[in-house]
Amino acid sequence: MKTVFMFITDWCPYCKQALSFMEDLKKEHPEYGNLEVKIIDEERQPEIAKQYDYYYVPTYYVDGVKVHEGVPSRDIVRKVFKEASK
Numbered sequence: 001m002k003t004v005f006m007f008i009t010d011w012c013p014y015c016k017q018a019l020s021f022m023e024d025l026k027k028e029h030p031e032y033g034n035l036e037v038k039i040i041d042e043e044r045q046p047e048i049a050k051q052y053d054y055y056y057v058p059t060y061y062v063d064g065v066k067v068h069e070g071v072p073s074r075d076i077v078r079k080v081f082k083e084a085s086k
Contacts, residue, residue, distance in 0.1 A: 002063040002084045004037045009057050018058040018072040032081045
């Protein structure tokens, strides 16, 4: 499995929504429970966030490749998890 990096901010409503989608998908699909998702708050960890090329949160990187940026959906989060599971 590949590591997922998720970039967020505390005040972003879409980040909260994406986190909720992630929790739900992990409950529904136990195989996603073993995925390693490193959540990086760009305001608390700017030294890490500045190493990546993105403008909007939430943003997902899988194995160093950006797979989504911006407003999430349940299907988008599922695709991120599927990509990380390959």
